[in-house]
Amino acid sequence: MEDKKLTPQESMELIASMIQSTKRKVASPDLRISVMWAVLTIITAAVAWILLSTTRNPWFNFVWFAIPVIGIPLNIILANSKREKCGTKTYLDKVRDGLWTCVGYIAMGLTIACFIAQQCGYPMAWLAMFYYAFIIVGFGATVSGLLLREKSYVFGGLFSIFSGFAIIICSLCQIPLLYSWVVPLYILCFLLMFIVPAFIISRKIKAEGR
Numbered sequence: 001m002e003d004k005k006l007t008p009q010e011s012m013e014l015i016a017s018m019i020q021s022t023k024r025k026v027a028s029p030d031l032r033i034s035v036m037w038a039v040l041t042i043i044t045a046a047v048a049w050i051l052l053s054t055t056r057n058p059w060f061n062f063v064w065f066a067i068p069v070i071g072i073p074l075n076i077i078l079a080n081s082k083r084e085k086c087g088t089k090t091y092l093d094k095v096r097d098g099l100w101t102c103v104g105y106i107a108m109g110l111t112i113a114c115f116i117a118q119q120c121g122y123p124m125a126w127l128a129m130f131y132y133a134f135i136i137v138g139f140g141a142t143v144s145g146l147l148l149r150e151k152s153y154v155f156g157g158l159f160s161i162f163s164g165f166a167i168i169i170c171s172l173c174q175i176p177l178l179y180s181w182v183v184p185l186y187i188l189c190f191l192l193m194f195i196v197p198a199f200i201i202s203r204k205i206k207a208e209g210r
Helices: 008-026 033-055 058-086 091-119 123-148 151-172 179-209
Strands: none
Touching (some): 091 123, 123 151, 123 179, 151 179
16 A cells, blocks of 8 residues: 655645644643753752852852752653653654753763863863853754744744853953853843743744634
């Protein structure tokens, strides 16, 4: 039995349906994994910013480790819950999941590399995690936006990427990376990359439902 060949119009309708299905999952009532990481990152950054700004105690930099310590168990719980609720995955779902899995693996590898560098006497290597958050995560958000045809994701991702390169340029030019502006920029990027797009998509889905 031969597979039915799709006409160009049917192919476009199928792609549009897959995009809509993925958008609905992004905007579903249960917290999406990417939004969970964004919320956790924003809260952790805000807490670290407040503590470091008020106390000037560098030990509070360890607050940043709350992101993987809290995020990884929550990620496992939400991933298991998502498998039970979502049913069959579309091709776009698989591509998007694979994209963020790669972003996660890069984070783990970079964390190990920074830890080794610190043990060798180079604590400034942890700055690489800032570059990662701005550029690699920004790239992930941009690609997600292209897959979903959602401009807010693309805008947030590109804004984060350009912000990351601006920080790298500041580092190369020996311009001080002060908490007073780097962390607020970091928080703004995660708001634009994940929270704002999820809100916009949710509004669009509700509008279509009416």
